[in-house]
Amino acid sequence: MPSLLPPHAHLLFGPDQIQERVKALAGEIDSVYKNLDLVVVGVLKGAVHFVSDLLRGMTLDPCVEWVRVSTYREGTTAVSGSLIHFVGDLELVGKDVLVADDILDSGRTYQTLNPALLERNPARVRWAFLLEKEGACERAGFQPDFVGFHVPEAWVVGYGLDLAEKYRNLAGIYALEQTEDR
């Protein structure tokens, strides 16, 4: 049974629209990486559905690796940072790397992970985001190579994206409206 919708949610993109867009992105990616040694690095957990549909939409047969980037904050004193957990050994020397993430928001994930990937001497690293939040490119200071959809500056859930670990299994993508209690 699908999970209940969160309160104050409105649909941004339905399942068919998402499938169609991800399939189109897969086609773009196919043409960019033709004849190259591609490794897709999926960012856990939010990009699981995106990576899975992207791979099934591609005609290339890339290696797939996974990474988890956790950001943490300590107390109220702006002590914060990010931790990278690679799943297995990431052998990237000379490879073309495509990082697939769920959403570009502050750019912290990109700023943390991109240098760590470059240290492994790949041929090149590109980034694909399913979603780009309004104003994110300015906040992040970079322009992603592939973007599925642009979304307003609201919290979004579904198709892998969560709110406190819920709603990842929704087939559509929903924006949560700001309410007094949130």
Ligand code: IMP
């Ligand atoms: P960043 O701020 O660009 O580093 O994005 C950090 C991560 O926060 C994303 O990869 C998502 O996992 C999560 N995130 C940011 N905005 C949202 C949102 O609106 N819904 C769900 N997750 C989000």
Ligand code: MG
């Ligand atoms: Mg993420």
